Amino acid sequence: MDSNRWAPLRGVLKKIRGGAIAVSGGVDSMTLAAFAHQILGADDICMVHAISPAVPEAATARVRAHSARLGWSLSEVDAGEFDDPRYIANPVNRCFYCKSNLYRTLRSICDGVIMSGTNTDDLSDYRPGLQAAAHNDVRHPYVEADMDKASIRSLARSLKLNDISELPASPCLSSRVETGTAIQAPHLALIDNVETWLRKTISAETVRCRIRQQGMVIELDSTSLDGLSSDQRRSILDSALARMPKDVVMAVEFASYQRGSAFVRAQKTLAV
Template identity: 50%
Template sequence: MDRINKSKFNVNALKSQLQLNNSLIIATSGGVDSMTLAYFAHKEVSTDVTMFHATSSAVPLEATVRVQSYAKKYSWSLVCHDVGEFSDEDYRKNPIDRCFYCKKNLYGFIANKFPDHIICSGTNLDDLNDFRPGLVAAQEKKVIHPFVEAGLYKADVRGLAVYLGLNDLAVLPSAPCLSSRIETGIRIKPSELSMVEEVESMLRSNFNPTTARCRIRLNGVVIELDKATIAKLDSKKKKSILDKVMIVLERHNWNSALSIETYKMGSAFNDNTKFSN
């Protein structure tokens, strides 16, 4: 079955899952999964649907702008709010299950504000095979995962986005929250997340890598770029990247070792478990 036909099949399965509930809140981060779910729910399901987008230092500005742009373009009912994870010391300590505390604050806030609504996430079947502490928080608040129930994997979600004409979403790279750039055990500081966001934005604008991460580790700052981009770097280009990154770091009064490495999923975690960041 080709991608489009498979997406048509998934449309029916997904619609059936969403129509089981009358009032829905879609937790919308700005990534391909939750954005595609939000668009689909608003367009295809005749029920009360509200999008909720959490704003904080850990959420890239471009993600918030994307959500707000879609909401305006397609007349979504949208609520944007800081859910308070930075007031949670368990989150700020940045333990290995930091995502649990993030989602606990997110889903707890939504559940309190919309007690009569069912919370939906953009979780897909691939996510169930990853280390996702946030899924525990979701279970505690009875969050539903329509993509999972409809049998959609990540590739299916991207295919669905294409089917729906959302080509800009279909090609979005994975973009975990900015806190995922901080090595576990290092306290999360909003000022450092702002620096990370500025560095990554500069890298994308100036060097157009497929993947760019600015990691803060105990031994300094590491710039991670995808393998193809790394392969094209000669000493001159590498120096240019490091020089431009250093300008940003100095603007944030940051002075530490700086290096470039090949992107590795989960490298901000200081153990041997695999993570999506």
């Protein structure tokens, strides 16, 4: 590992000295956890993973597997966002309520510094979760070390976390639900089920299953979508319908992937 390249991040972590890292199972937080564990050790840094209907089962399995292999101190928590009606209502700033619940939960079990995997690329997006982080004094080591997503992937490779380094971006399952449509655990389980099945069935670069007002929309990158035959499309639609719980009835259609297409942004204000 090129120690000089990662000296700024190492310096940030050594100044923080210890605390807790919110680990979602994605490339950013997983890489930060692995690096911080090397620098600070299990006695001074703990990883906290939220178990939630909004977290894909594969992400939780990934956190548990790497924790066991690398010797992390790991705590699993219920952040309680599904008990918060403001979160369930799925407003434009839903992430604020999600992260507020998460960071309050972490604060209740950790006296040290709370850290996130936020990087410099995230600062240019509308991210209400960053406001929640500011309200809860959360530190962002990557931002303090001026690291973007590409740098994090490079760090993951340096740490021999090759499986982590290639993980595609995958926001929480609630991000697949159109703004203003209530968040429901059965819908999120269905989304996770369909996306997991599709990734195993077709070699698509990007897969998203979204819940829109008109029903379920399966989004694939344009190359993969254009490459599907009519028989393949019908088979996928039939399989998606078959995976729905008995109390969930909705139409299913295809669309080309558009980043954040379920997010209906407020037109006049983005204030919390």
